Amino acid sequence: MSADPALPQCPPGPKAPSSRDSSPMPEIYGAGENYASLQMSSAETPHAETVSPLPSSMDLLVQDSPDSSTSPRIKLPPTSGEERTVKKEDTAQGKKQKIRTVFSQTQLHVLNDRFQRQKYLNLQQMQELFNILNLSYKQVKTWFQNQRMKCKRWQKNHWPKESKSVTQNSTATAEYPGFYSYHQGYLRNTSGNLPIWSNQTWNNPNWSNQIWNSQSWSNSWNGQSWSNHSWTSQTWCPQAWNNQLQNCGEESLQPQIQFQQNSISNLESILETSGESHSVIQQSAKYFSTQKIMDLFPNYSVNIQPEDV
DNA sequence: GCTCCCTTATTG
């Protein structure tokens, strides 16, 4: 065991963020289930577009820049929606209409950035996330779940066992697209740098800890060594952290990430490039403390002025 | 409630 040199952590998130949302009318699905758990009063609404926790700056929240970055082919129309949802009418029978949201690049970037650091978010963390992303809790939760499954799948394919790791497996190279192989070469971290995923908080009992077990993660949550609590124990259960975290006020959400400072915030780079960072971060600034923002955007020099938009 | 997992259905 020990440290795996080349832990192919997981594939990037959204492979091709074709999200250039040309959203005519982002109608987010009505996922609004009552997430009673969430104490948020506003953001909880599912309608990312309709009901935004943000006063009114939703537009700049993530204005989805023209993403010149991703849209390979389609040029998004003028409108910039966060995510575009499509609702299909009942096909016919009593089939439920399934609505599939297409997340915007920004959203995906932020989600990915977060996912790189944490595979499991607690309510508050999720709350922050979907607040700034203007998504619903359910969406964020689902995204994380899908992401985990995706990683798992990927991991399986690449490590049927555990032997072939350092041995230049052509396979890995072949499939592993690099963490963010986004179209325009946005984030080209082609697995050349620091293993973004290596120090993650993959601490789920059900998972194959063989791989993720690297006790590498040394996140210290604001003085609270989570790693010594539920995290490390193999009996980690989600509910545990939910409870704990809820007790930790907002102040506890200041993970001082020390790992992967190298590559971690690709997000910032990306966003900066696309000019989206300002929107997102600034938005965040309005609602969160600098600490939190830094949490979300670790490497970002916070010059943000909460009211300067 | 949450998760994992499989499945369904949409999207490009």
Added chain:
DNA sequence: CAATAAGGGAGC
């Protein structure tokens, strides 16, 4: 057709 958001079931 691959990718993936979301639905639903099962287990805790």
